[in-house]
Amino acid sequence: MRLFTEQDVDQLATLFHLSITQGASSHYSADERAVWSQAPRSHQDWLTRLQPTTTWVAVERGVIAGFINLKPARLKPSDGAEEVLTADIDCLFSHPDFTGRGVATALYGYLEEYAAAQHIKExxxxxxxxxxxxxxxxxxxxLSKNRHPRAGQVLVNFSMSKVLINK
Structure with a gap:
């Protein structure tokens, strides 16, 4: 595990595309996957997306097996009087060749440990x-089931949250 560098961006673009077009085939139709990722996005698109985040990559035998990233934390009003430091996970993708090998779990562990160290509560x-x-x-x-109409298809995802218990 390590933080991503700009030299990783093209591999990440390919990994994302393969994860959608191959890895998500059990849950999304070919038409849905085609509008989600028609082709690997450009180096600049991914660099723009990843630079403001903290991004970790899992590397095995010189190949990026997966990546996860966390957007910058922000203060969010809570039910109580105090605001809560919260952050959004933007991406968590594993290369289809590495599915089921604990890549996502390892990456997530790094992210949650980092979030706790940053005093992020959610x-x-x-x-x-x-x-x-x-x-x-x-x-x-x-929290909710979301429907995203795109190019004649409706992509479904779920807004989810977890409260962290910082030690």
Whole structure:
């Protein structure tokens, strides 16, 4: 595990595309996957997306097996009087060749440890059908089911959150 560098961006773009087009085939139709990721996005698109985040990559035998990133934390009003420091997980993707080998779990562990060290009290994510059970296993609760119309298809995901118990 390590933090991503700009030299990783093209591998991450390919990994994301393969994760959608191959890895998500059990949960999304070919048409849905085609509008979600028609082709790997450009180096600049991914660099723009990842630079403001904290992004970790899992590398095995010189190949990036997966990545996860966390957007900058922000203060969010809570039910009580105090505001809560919260942050959004933007991406968690594993290369289809490494599925089922603990890559996502290891990456998530790094992210949650980092979040706790930053005194973040809540993590949120918009999880796909494929990712929803993983995040539930990590203690996340579903807040809503979301429908995103795109190019004649409707992509479904789930807004989820977890309250962290900082030690």
């Amino acid at each position: 993590l949120t994510v918009e999880a796909s059908y494929l990712a929803k059970p993983f995040f539930e296993k990590q203690g996340y609760k579903v």
